[in-house]
Amino acid sequence: MRLTRAGYFADFLVYPLLLGLLAWLSLDHEVVHERLLWLAAAAAGVAVWTLIEYILHRYVLHGVPPLRQMHARHHASPTELIGTPSWFSVAVFGGLVFAPLVHWAQASIAYGATAGLMLGYLWYVAVHHATHHRRARLGSYLHRAKLRHAVHHHAQEPCNFGVTTSLWDRVFGTASP
16 A cells, blocks of 8 residues: 555564564573574564465455555556555564464564564565665665566566565566576
């Protein structure tokens, strides 16, 4: 959906604060084992985010009405401030990720996995914004992401659904040739 400037950039304030809180709540322990569990869960969360990003982009944003129509607006006007409101994404992370995890796993794992998923999401938001609004040094990670994403926006056949990585497009055969 089209957001105000403040609404569009809110993720860049909200998520670092939440990530800091989750890290502080878990890493403020003296037990090294707990810290290692948190770090492992956070790393797993970042990795899992890349698959979630691919699935959401390919099957939800390109398949589910009315989200498909909203996403089509982004394709038509890629520099407009179109995105997911922070209040919604935070509610999803809290209700669909953290709440079940905190009941299913120990706190270090729940906090770490949630932090990893949120970090992955923040990375996605930053990279996606940069692909449409920033210049990139030739050959850099951002330059490659910009090229992949530009092909996604302009290809005849749907492809390149991954924004932060091309891994899942290669795995599922949706990478542009």
